[in-house]
Amino acid sequence: MSTLSELTSKADYIASKNNRLKSQWHTYQNSLIQAVTHSNKKINHEFTYGEEQDIRFTLFNHFAVSIHLNDDFYSQDIVYSLNMATSSEEPDFKAFAHARLNEEGRIDDTVDIRDRNAVLEHYLNKISVIYQCLFDSLHSNQPIHEQLEKLLSPA
Numbered sequence: 001m002s003t004l005s006e007l008t009s010k011a012d013y014i015a016s017k018n019n020r021l022k023s024q025w026h027t028y029q030n031s032l033i034q035a036v037t038h039s040n041k042k043i044n045h046e047f048t049y050g051e052e053q054d055i056r057f058t059l060f061n062h063f064a065v066s067i068h069l070n071d072d073f074y075s076q077d078i079v080y081s082l083n084m085a086t087s088s089e090e091p092d093f094k095a096f097a098h099a100r101l102n103e104e105g106r107i108d109d110t111v112d113i114r115d116r117n118a119v120l121e122h123y124l125n126k127i128s129v130i131y132q133c134l135f136d137s138l139h140s141n142q143p144i145h146e147q148l149e150k151l152l153s154p155a
Contacts, residue, residue, distance in 0.1 A: 018074050020103050025069055028078075028101060028113040029055050032067070035120035043124070043131075060134075065127060066093050069101070076101050080126050082152060084145070094152040097126040 002010075033055060037047050044060045054068035064083035069075050078101050081093035099122070105113045111122045129151060137147040 017103070021074060021076065021101070024101055024103060024105050024113060027105065028107065028119065029067075031113050031116050031119045032123055035116040035123075038116075039120060059127075059130065063130065063134075064091070064093075065130070067123075078107065082130060082148065084148065084152065096129060096152050099126065 033047050036045060036057060046058055048056045048058045048064070054066045056067075057065045059065060066079075066081050066083070068079055068081075070077040070079055078099040079095050080097040080099070081095045083091045083093050085092040099107050100109070101107055101113070102109065107113060107119070107122055111118045113119060130148070133147050133151045134144060136142070137144040
């Protein structure tokens with residue numbers, strides 16, 4: 001049986017680890033938002049809004065992308081998802097990519113979350129599958145929504 005002192009120590013450790021991860025998440029959010037909003041790259045991409053749980057961008061004034069930490073306690077899994085609902089429906093975000101955020105402030109163990117350019121490049125690599133799907137659909141005159149559904153469907 002644990003003593004109150006042991007439980008207090010464990011609770012402090014758990015809270016400290018979780019708070020550190022949340023702090024890294026907020027730093028990543030800020031770096032990504034600033035990188036996108038200050039970028040001179042013409043990617044038809046804009047920050048729309050963010051809440052504590054996620055940040056969102058709109059592509060081509062139509063497609064909503066959400067980035068959030070997985071809902072599990074102390075999850076280090078960053079989920080990138082695309083809203084597949086039509087404008088008249090409730091949002092229906094489907095994951096298309098994942099990354100890992102660690103306590104040391106790195107994404108996928110390589111990208112420093114304080115380096116805005118590196119964060120932007122990592123993010124653009126994640127969303128490039130969406131751009132490629134849109135490009136391919138338009139280039140081959142295929143229905144875009146159907147192609148995106150295929151891309152986002154679990155294999």
